[in-house]
Amino acid sequence: MELPLAQDDLCVARVPLFRGLTRTEQEHVAALARPTRITRGEALYIPGADVSQLMVVHTGRLKISRVGVDGREQVVRVLEPGDFVGESAFLTGARPDHQAVALEDGSLCVFRHGDVAALVREHPSIGLHMLQELSRRLEETEARLASVVSLDVSARLADYLLGLPARRSADGLTVRLPLAKKDIASLLGTTPESLSRQLRRLAEAGLVSEHGPGLVTIADVDGLLALSGDD
């Protein structure tokens, strides 16, 4: 019984949702969590499913996406460790119009909605953290909407690259693309073809260069900044 307990503990401790709780409170929360393994490509739920749990990502990443009437996929968001899904069913009772797929093997902490409701009432700070997270997501989505409407693909791509975690390297900053290019294209509201073309343009202009699988080094940060929404 030692191992699963330790797992729960980790899950609860790392998550912003439960930050600020005392050790004992965290243990109480952990007792309600059901740890679950996920394998790459696995669908946690599909559109219209009855999601009755709040799922907190422990390790691995999830891709949330819609599928349009024509079957085309639209990436909504990518969940990293500490992020959660399933709150909207919990809050509004609505069925999701999107799906969640594991991008890689990983693990989740799953809570039943009823337990979450009790936790929120017992520990208002959990509700406040959820509010903060939803507010952050809303702002991010509004920003993406604005950029799709007002910026062309190259500007959105420049924005995206500049927003990635970067590492100093010999000839500038090096970033690792966290997603398949087709998914990045979808996130940016464009197609893989357009993304490929624009990335080549940036390379031809000497602003960036690609080496290897998903490794991009930014040679001219100011050049990219000028292309992007500026600010």
Place this chain on the structure above:
Amino acid sequence: MELPLAQDDLCVARVPLFRGLTRTEQEHVAALARPTRITRGEALYIPGADVSQLMVVHTGRLKISRVGVDGREQVVRVLEPGDFVGESAFLTGARPDHQAVALEDGSLCVFRHGDVAALVREHPSIGLHMLQELSRRLEETEARLASVVSLDVSARLADYLLGLPARRSADGLTVRLPLAKKDIASLLGTTPESLSRQLRRLAEAGLVSEHGPGLVTIADVDGLLALSGDD
């Protein structure tokens, strides 16, 4: 002292945020509210302002919009009575990158952030209602993002018209456009010119017709549905 109290009371009672509270609790909340009048065209706050209050719309409507680097306005959302703004500053401490302008004369109930925090801790249901509202907004914004990316202007316009509150009339359904057409265009992620053209197309196709100021009657609901995202 009777009149202002009655105003506060109304404000609190009508708002989903404070639904489910007992009479005494509502009175307690009302005591913290500061009623404020707004006049058409007045800016409640501008980008970068220090918003230290949660504002609940009592009467009238507000337009939330961003202004791009080129000065072009992008409508984010329209607030109706019962809706609120200012929660993001309260939750994350961030300055807004958007502005709020009154679409018409009206009134607000304003709460100081500190009071809101206390209220949420005291009455968890308030926090839950805020969560529900943010979750709803997030879903709406994600839906708009998806539609801008995957639907053309005519489909978005059809969607929009079908989503408006309608009244049965002689030759179909009649809706009243709740916004200036330029604002509707912005909301749909397009330009006034394109909106005007597409609306004319719908009229030429016999699907809709315009009479008077912002009055549109939908002659062929199924025709519009076929144009829109279907479902």
Place this chain on the structure above:
DNA sequence: CAGGGAGTATGATGGGTGTCAAGCCGGGCG
């Protein structure tokens, strides 16, 4: 190891729509 599917790159092409420009109309303010 060979097959196959998915992801990606590149080219050609057409269409939707943003942009610029001009004109119209209505309402608000002086």
Place this chain on the structure above:
DNA sequence: CGCCCGGCTTGACACCCATCATACTCCCTG
């Protein structure tokens, strides 16, 4: 009352970008 500004419409034009098609590479699986 009449000016004038802002919203709206219509037209012409260009261009970005989605689409279709093809080909290449890599990884995974049988």
